[in-house]
Amino acid sequence: MSHPRPITADESASILSMVDAGMTLRQIAATVRRGYGTVSGHLRELREQAADEADPCRLKPPAAARDRQCLGCGKTFASQGPHNRQCVKCRGRDVSPYAIG
Numbered sequence: 001m002s003h004p005r006p007i008t009a010d011e012s013a014s015i016l017s018m019v020d021a022g023m024t025l026r027q028i029a030a031t032v033r034r035g036y037g038t039v040s041g042h043l044r045e046l047r048e049q050a051a052d053e054a055d056p057c058r059l060k061p062p063a064a065a066r067d068r069q070c071l072g073c074g075k076t077f078a079s080q081g082p083h084n085r086q087c088v089k090c091r092g093r094d095v096s097p098y099a100i101g
């Protein structure tokens, strides 16, 4: 038995209720007949999941890369950062006033 089987939803619920009841991890682990590390690892996972749900920004790309409005055509495009204000199409276009066109 090298890999402990994953904690089921039922076990997870009873572990959480025991945490709420103020039981120590060792008592909980003994009650659900799991290793101390399995129970503490599971709780850590649950906390990380809860943190992700509470703070959805964690999952978003960095603020620098986001949809912006193109200064050229006004369309929304996937900007790579504050320096990037024109869509690929407009950046490719020659906007020089001296261009022969």
Ligand SMILES: [Zn+2]
Binding pocket: 070, 071, 072, 073, 074, 075, 086, 087, 088, 089, 090, 091
């Ligand atoms: Zn554009």
